[in-house]
Amino acid sequence: MLAALVAFLVAFAIAPLPTAEAITIYVSNEKDNTISIIDGDTLEVVETVPVGRRPRGIGFSADNRQLYICASDDDTVQVLDLETLTVVGEIPSGPDPEVFVLHPDGRILYIANEDDNLVTVVDIEERTVLAEIPVGVEPEGLAISPDGRWLVNTSETTNMAHFIDTETMEIVSNVLVDARPRYAQFNHDGRYLWVSSEVGGTVSVIDAATREIVKVIGFSIPGISREGIQPVGVRLTSDGRWAFVALGPANRVAVIDARTYEVEDYLLVGQRVWQLAFSPDESLLFTTNGRSNDVSVIDVGRLKVTKSITVGRFPWGVAVRP
Amino acid sequence: MTATHYYRCFLGIVSREALRFVHQRERFVAALVRPLVWLLVFAAGFRAALGLSIIPPYETYVTFEVYIIPGLIGMIQLFNGMQSSLSMVYDREMGSMRTLLVSPLPRWYLLMCKLLAGAFVSILQVYAFLLIAYFFGIEMPPLGYLTLFPALVVSGLMLGGLGMLLSSVIKQLENFAGIMNFVIFPMFFLSSALYPLWKMKESSLLLYQICLANPFTHAVETIRFALYGQVNFLSLLITVGVLALFVGLAIYGYNPARGMMSRKTVTTG
Numbered sequence: 138m139l140a141a142l143v144a145f146l147v148a149f150a151i152a153p154l155p156t157a158e159a160i161t162i163y164v165s166n167e168k169d170n171t172i173s174i175i176d177g178d179t180l181e182v183v184e185t186v187p188v189g190r191r192p193r194g195i196g197f198s199a200d201n202r203q204l205y206i207c208a209s210d211d212d213t214v215q216v217l218d219l220e221t222l223t224v225v226g227e228i229p230s231g232p233d234p235e236v237f238v239l240h241p242d243g244r245i246l247y248i249a250n251e252d253d254n255l256v257t258v259v260d261i262e263e264r265t266v267l268a269e270i271p272v273g274v275e276p277e278g279l280a281i282s283p284d285g286r287w288l289v290n291t292s293e294t295t296n297m298a299h300f301i302d303t304e305t306m307e308i309v310s311n312v313l314v315d316a317r318p319r320y321a322q323f324n325h326d327g328r329y330l331w332v333s334s335e336v337g338g339t340v341s342v343i344d345a346a347t348r349e350i351v352k353v354i355g356f357s358i359p360g361i362s363r364e365g366i367q368p369v370g371v372r373l374t375s376d377g378r379w380a381f382v383a384l385g386p387a388n389r390v391a392v393i394d395a396r397t398y399e400v401e402d403y404l405l406v407g408q409r410v411w412q413l414a415f416s417p418d419e420s421l422l423f424t425t426n427g428r429s430n431d432v433s434v435i436d437v438g439r440l441k442v443t444k445s446i447t448v449g450r451f452p453w454g455v456a457v458r459p
Numbered sequence: 460m461t462a463t464h465y466y467r468c469f470l471g472i473v474s475r476e477a478l479r480f481v482h483q484r485e486r487f488v489a490a491l492v493r494p495l496v497w498l499l500v501f502a503a504g505f506r507a508a509l510g511l512s513i514i515p516p517y518e519t520y521v522t523f524e525v526y527i528i529p530g531l532i533g534m535i536q537l538f539n540g541m542q543s544s545l546s547m548v549y550d551r552e553m554g555s556m557r558t559l560l561v562s563p564l565p566r567w568y569l570l571m572c573k574l575l576a577g578a579f580v581s582i583l584q585v586y587a588f589l590l591i592a593y594f595f596g597i598e599m600p601p602l603g604y605l606t607l608f609p610a611l612v613v614s615g616l617m618l619g620g621l622g623m624l625l626s627s628v629i630k631q632l633e634n635f636a637g638i639m640n641f642v643i644f645p646m647f648f649l650s651s652a653l654y655p656l657w658k659m660k661e662s663s664l665l666l667y668q669i670c671l672a673n674p675f676t677h678a679v680e681t682i683r684f685a686l687y688g689q690v691n692f693l694s695l696l697i698t699v700g701v702l703a704l705f706v707g708l709a710i711y712g713y714n715p716a717r718g719m720m721s722r723k724t725v726t727t728g
Contacts, residue, residue, distance in 0.1 A: 405520050445519040
């Protein structure tokens, strides 16, 4: 008994602590029209920057010096200079931009226009629209394969993942998934695409070559109704070990073994967890919790939520800068 | 009287208490089953009720199971304090206490030894409980298991002191069950053990103030903060103050010249 107790205490004393690195976390606050900036060492909000109306999807330029912000109600993508923290320009986006992805070459931005059933392709440097690709109704999630060849867009009402050839800018195939596909994410080698279905309550794993669904992952949490589980943001570790899925009003992030597709755990975070972002070394995962107005920090090594940080109202997008 | 005498006496009392603990397996099992029932049955029903707000010492949302752990630790120590006071009343009735009290060592010292021995037993129970909870997936911060220890000593002594004070007042074994109900249930329910006090405040300000005045609340909060490597100075101060008060009164109560014991001695012979 005593020996077991001692072993138990020692095992804890030597448990590894997360490594600290100088990172900065940016969070878009949909209701406050601001970006909250969190210091990665202290995990405290150090600055709040006013931006355009209803900021949602955010992401960095290829050189990490600028933050692109979907200002949905201003019908534009703003460019925030991260040195001066001022908006230095706008990228034409078409109406109501919600999310975008950056081509791996850093020159082209693909933007989903929810109201117009379009994906707008923009040359960042020239600030010109290269193409408008008609897709299904209410386009939402966007993902680009690591080699930049395939763009995937999910349309919420059509319930499809559209595979778009980035050279011809045309849809080459459609994969039907469960209701209201919200978010798409390729795995590290681009062989599989993960798509979350908000209303369907599932995550579909699609073989990117055959465009066939290889696995549909369901969720069940004791004490929470099926309707309360609404998968949104998805993130995969680059070692192929874990997948994390934000489950919206279930207030939890599902931890999935990416090799077996088994759900291993549900981590309690704030209310209506929406989007996710890793730190560059993937030791930490940040979640935006829309209804409780905070960002939860998950220790990826220990699979534990370590802290929740209050930000502005309705945090939506999150991006971590090295 | 040399230090050796004091030490031998201390060892004697502690080993008697430890023996009692080892021999009474049912008592050990009961001490663990009680909080485990709360944890695994009661808390499961309230699973979704919490996680609404973050209060210190927590840095993120916690499930109800995690929230009530410090309260259940307090419950273990509270019951243990009552149990050891029960055994004191029993010893007194059976006459075995006289063997102890004829010792030439000062009485306050004997009582302190008894108190420490009781706290030691309660700490063993607490760690056994935490170990079982751990295997049910309810984990505390790794270092919390160590930083918890000093808080357990303080809260264990305080609740043991309460038991000792009661035992100095209670005349007969039969009275004990009634008194225990009077003490344990209000102390446990009118505290921060089961629900955070801000929730209590929302429903009733008066209840909130009663909870704040309850020393058990402060024992639980001392434990709660210690589990997260923090110190709640106000609660710690109150717990230590109440500890001093209870033990002081108990020593007074057991003083042959003044307290309860003198009358007892007179009546028995």
